[in-house]
């Protein structure tokens with residue numbers, strides 16, 4: 572059930588981005604933290620490649636941070652703050668049942 576929620580938000584986010592035809596403006600970069608420390612996927616997974624995404628993974632109404640790593644795992648950072656002012660807590664690898672969720676990589 573939680574995975575269905577994630578897919579719905581991911582789809583709507585992609586659709587909204589594709590329809591935006593206005594000028595692009597980027598905010599200054601911000602180093603994201605979890606548990607009061609900078610998030611370092613290279614330290615967690617031992618390979619420093621990261622694919623971040625925000626979506627309401629736990630279906631509580633705010634967007635969490637999900638980061639894919641090079642080996643194919645997904646690191647879950649629960650938003651314990653608010654939608655306007657997120658704070659992240661590291662929850663480890665995203666689970667599929669009792670096992671870590673993993674996508675095949677080459």
Ligand SMILES: [Ca+2]
Pocket residue numbers: 626627628629630631632633634635650
């Ligand atoms: Ca959430």
Ligand SMILES: [Ca+2]
Pocket residue numbers: 631633649650651652
């Ligand atoms: Ca939350």
